[in-house]
Amino acid sequence: MQSPQAVATALESTGYLCDESLATVVFLAARMQRPLLLEGEPGTGKTALAEALAELAGVPLIRLQCYEGIDASQALYDWDFPRQILHLRTLEASARDGSLDPVEAEKSLFDERFLLTRPVLRALRETPAVLLIDEVDRADDEFEAFLLEVLSSWTVSIPEFGTVAARTPPTVVLTSNRTRELHDALKRRCLYHWIDHPGLEREVAIVRNRAPEVPEALARQLVGVVQRLRDEHLMKTPGVAETLDWARALHQLGAQELDLETAAHTLGAVVKYREDTDRVKHAIDRMLAG
Numbered sequence: 001m002q003s004p005q006a007v008a009t010a011l012e013s014t015g016y017l018c019d020e021s022l023a024t025v026v027f028l029a030a031r032m033q034r035p036l037l038l039e040g041e042p043g044t045g046k047t048a049l050a051e052a053l054a055e056l057a058g059v060p061l062i063r064l065q066c067y068e069g070i071d072a073s074q075a076l077y078d079w080d081f082p083r084q085i086l087h088l089r090t091l092e093a094s095a096r097d098g099s100l101d102p103v104e105a106e107k108s109l110f111d112e113r114f115l116l117t118r119p120v121l122r123a124l125r126e127t128p129a130v131l132l133i134d135e136v137d138r139a140d141d142e143f144e145a146f147l148l149e150v151l152s153s154w155t156v157s158i159p160e161f162g163t164v165a166a167r168t169p170p171t172v173v174l175t176s177n178r179t180r181e182l183h184d185a186l187k188r189r190c191l192y193h194w195i196d197h198p199g200l201e202r203e204v205a206i207v208r209n210r211a212p213e214v215p216e217a218l219a220r221q222l223v224g225v226v227q228r229l230r231d232e233h234l235m236k237t238p239g240v241a242e243t244l245d246w247a248r249a250l251h252q253l254g255a256q257e258l259d260l261e262t263a264a265h266t267l268g269a270v271v272k273y274r275e276d277t278d279r280v281k282h283a284i285d286r287m288l289a290g
Contacts (some may be wrong), residue, residue: 016052040195043239110160
């Protein structure tokens, strides 16, 4: 793709609508072969962008979901210990006469067939691919430092196996919900972009694109309410994913417009806390009137 506009147009063909600034940073990340770090509220389309890029390129999407306590072995590789033990017992059984060579037996334990590849190693070996490192802010500092090393060299050294290097760097998308601040070293390695909730017209377009069965008038009314909900200081601000869920829920009920009764019955698609439900119920009539 030769320009940010070409990127935006190509992404639109997958159903992902982005603005000019996001299209530009995606274009630059591809040209400069740099990881792309996306921050923003949950539900603003960070993960969906990685999915769209994989679909657009026709390559696998390899996902590493980060969480508290994750370590390098869960991102890179592990050895299949039960199969190794079984293999060793088979060798011992077939060499009861004492002909088993301990050195050769040990070497055979670290064969490719016993290697369990995890997402980062898979991405290095299977590139071209899109590697999604999701919610990197949930991992701890040590894991972040490990990622920094891999994203800098695109190589992994396995002591018993050798070095694995990517032929070309995979497309890497890191997402963060900003539950904690990431280190500057990781940010420097990446191109950074903050994704905001879309404006009214773009969110209506997203709903119409992803859920074309929903009438435009209903989509516009629904998005208007969701956009106002985002100013209500809810415990969980609804994202685009919740807007789409609500639109599809209303379609399943055959609703042609959002009225007070239908909204009250379907709030579970867009509001996820009891406290938020109570707050929205008190404000929904005002929103529908406005």
